[in-house]
Amino acid sequence: MMNYFPDEVIEHIFDYVASHRDRNVLSLVCKSWYRIERWTRQRVFIGNCYSITPERLIRRFPGLKSLTLKGKPHFADFSLVPYDWGGFVYPWIEALAKSRVGLEELRLKRMVVSDESLELLSRSFTHFKSLVLVSCEGFTTDGLAAIAANCRFLRELDLQENEVEDHKGQWLSCFPDSCTSLVSLNFACLKGEVSLGALERLVARSPNLKSLKLNRSVPLDALQRIMMRAPQLADLGIGSFDHDPESEAYIKLKNTILKCRSLTSLSGFLEVPPHCSLAAIYPICPNLTSLNLSYAAGIQGSELIKLVRHCVKLQRLWIMDCIGDEGLGVVAMTCKYLQELRVFPSAPYGNPAAVTEKGLVAISMGCPKLHSLLYFCHQMTNAALITVAKNCPNFIRFRLCILDALKPDADTMQPLDEGFGAIVQSCRQLRRLSLSGRLTDQVFLYIGMYAEQLEMLSIAFAGESDKGMLYVLNGCKKLRKLEIRDCPFGNMALLTDVGKYETMRSLWMSSCEVTVGACKSLAKKMPMLNVEIFNENEQEDCSLEDGQRVEKMYLYRTLAGKRKDAPEYVWTL
C-alpha cells in the first residue's frame, strides 16, 4: 500500500521517525524505503569510528547534518589504552569538508582532536552550529579560538572532561560581536584563565543562552555579574565559589541567585572556601532537577546533606561519597523523583567514612523511579543487592564499583553472585551492567539466563573459567559491547562462537588468558572483524609466537578493513 504513496509523503512520514534504531530498521524494509531514508537522514550515530570510512558514510547520507562519533574503547578512560592508539577525527572532518555535506553538528567522544581539525571544521561549514567534545584530547585553546572566531552561527560549544592545553590566547575574546546565537557554552574543564570582560559581554549579547558552565578561573564577583545578565539561564556551572562570607560580593550574589528562577540544573563549585556553606543556593534548590557536585571536592558531607534537604524535585544527582550512608538516607527521604544517581569516590581509594551497601539500600527504598546508577563504595552484600533489586525493578543502567576489587560479601564473605543475580533477574530492562567484587562463574550464568536486554557489560577481576564468558556470549542476545579485564577467560571462551562478534560492536579483553594463536585464528575466520593486539610492553621486536599470552586485545566489526593509522605496537591480525 505504501508503494502507491509518492515519495514526498513517505518522506514526511519518516520525518517523525527520529531514533537511529528506528531509522535503521526503516531502511531495511525495501529498496525504495532505503533510498528515501538515506536521502532524508540528517542525524547519524557511529559508535566506533573505525567501523566505517567517512567516504562511505557521506555517499550513503548526503543530507547529513549531525554526526556523532566515538573513538577509543571505553577502557581508555582508565588509562588502559596506550597513548596514540588512534581515534583521530581529522580524516572525518577532511572528508566531510571535501564533500558537499552541510554539517551543522559534531559530537565526539574519546577521540583525538587536533587544533588543525578544529580550524578546518570552523572554516568548512557555514551553518555549523554545535560542537560537543566529551573525553577528547589533542587540542589547545588555539583550536577553540578558531571555532569561536569562524563559526558565525554557533549555538553550542560543550566541552566535557577534555584534556585541553592552555595556550593563554584569550580564545573567548575571539567570539565576534556579531555572535549572538549562543545557547550553550561549557568550558568547565579548561584550566586556564579567560577574559572576564569578554565573557560578560558575550553573555550580555546572547539572549538565548540557556546553559553556561564556567571554569575555576571565573571568580565569584564575575559570576554574580554574569548571572545578572542572564536571568534566563536554566543550567549553570559555577566555577569558583571561593568567597569571604562577609564580603559585599557574596551578599550581592545571594540576592542575584534569588532572581534566577529558571535554574533547573546546577553543577561545578570547582573551588570553594574552607567550611563552605551552600546556604546561598538553598532558595533555588526546590527548582532543581539536576545537581552535579561530583567535582566539588571541598564541600563537606554535612553541608551536602543540608543542601539536599531542599532539593525535592531532583531527578539527577551526581555527588561524592563524603555524603555518606546517612546523607544518602536524606536523599532517599527528600528526592522522590530521583532517576539517576552517581556516587563518586572523594579520594582515589575511597574515604573511610564513605558509602556502603546501607546507603544504596536506603536509596532503593526511597527512590522507586531510579533507573540509572553508578556507585563507588567500600563494600557490598548480597542481601543488600537483593533488596535493591526488589525495590527498584526499573534499572536500565547498574554500575557498581567496589573499590576493593575482589571483596566478597562484607557480612557472609560469600561471592556476590547472588546479589548481582537478583539484579538481572528483577531488572528485565537492564541495558548496561558493571560488576565488581568477588564473583565466580555463577554470576555469569545468571546474566546469561536473565539479562535479555543487556547491551553493555563490564567485567573486572571476576569469574573462574571459560564457562563464565561463554554463559554471557550464549545468553545475552542483545549484547553489543563486552569489556573484560583481569579474568581467567581464555581461548576456548574466545573461539567457541566467533559469529557472535559480528553481532556486537566490540570486545575488549585485557590481562586475560587468550593467546596470540587464538586471536590469529579468530581473525582468519572472521574477515569482517578487526582483531587488534597491543604489545606495548615488549621491548624487543617480538615475533608474536602463537603460545604467547595477549596482554590487550580489542576486536570490532568493521566495513572499513584494516585501519591504516595504527601505531607500531598495535598488531591488526
Added chain:
Amino acid sequence: MRRQKGPSLHMTWSCFLKINAPHSHSASGPSNGWVSVSHSCPPTRGTFSFKAAVTATDTTTKVKMESRSVIYANHLNLKATELRLGLPGTTEEPKKEKTVHAIRNNKRQVRQTSEESISISKASHVHTPPAKAKIVGWPPIRSYRKNSLQESEGDGIYVKVSMDGAPYLRKIDLKLYMGYPQLLKALETMFKLTIGEYSEREGYKGSEYAPTYEDKDGDWMLVGDVPWDMFKTSCKRLRIMKASEARGLGCGV
C-alpha cells in the same frame, strides 16, 4: 607446626600486628575463623606468600617481629610456620609473562586453594598500599576526574598520625570526616585497634589507646574535648598513645 584450616587458625597475626606496627593488613571476620590478610608492599610482584607466626603464645616470635618492624613479610625467616597460598608441597608457579599484576596472581592462587579456609583478599580499603597503586586503571575513574581530585587534594587538612611502637607514620585528611566518630573509626581501621568511646569525664575508658593531638599552641590534648570544627582547624598532628602513658590526659584506664 602448620595450621591452615578452620577456626583453629588463631588471630595471632592480627594480635601481634595490633601491638606492633601500623601496617596495611586487614584482618576481618574473626568469628568464623576466616582470615583475610591482605598483602602490603610485596617486595616483588608475583609473590604472594605470607610468612606469619601462627602460634598464639610464641613470645619470641613476637619479639622478633617487633624488632624487625614487620612489614615485608618475606624478610622473616619463619619457613616452618609459613602461611601461604598454594597446595602443600608446591612452590610458586613460574610465570611466563613479564608484567603481571599482583592481583592476577591473587586470582590464580585463590582458585587453587578454594578448599582452604584461608582466603586472601586484596588490600584493605582504608589506605593505599603500593600494591594497589600498581593496578592500572583501578578503580575505574576517568583520568580527567582522577587528576582533578588530585589537584584539589591540596584543599585537604592533612595531619600526620603516629602510633606508639609503629615504625612509620601515616597521614590522614581531616576534611574527609564529618565528626569524631568517623575519625576514630578510621583510626581504628587504619591501625587495627580499638579506641572505644569518648566520655568527658573519663576520656577513652576501657581502651588500650588514647588518641591525642598537638594543637596550635604546641600542647598535647585529648581528642574529643573541643567541637569538631575547632579541632579540625587547631589540630597539627595526631598521636595514638598507649593508655598507660595517657593517664595524665584523663584516660580512665
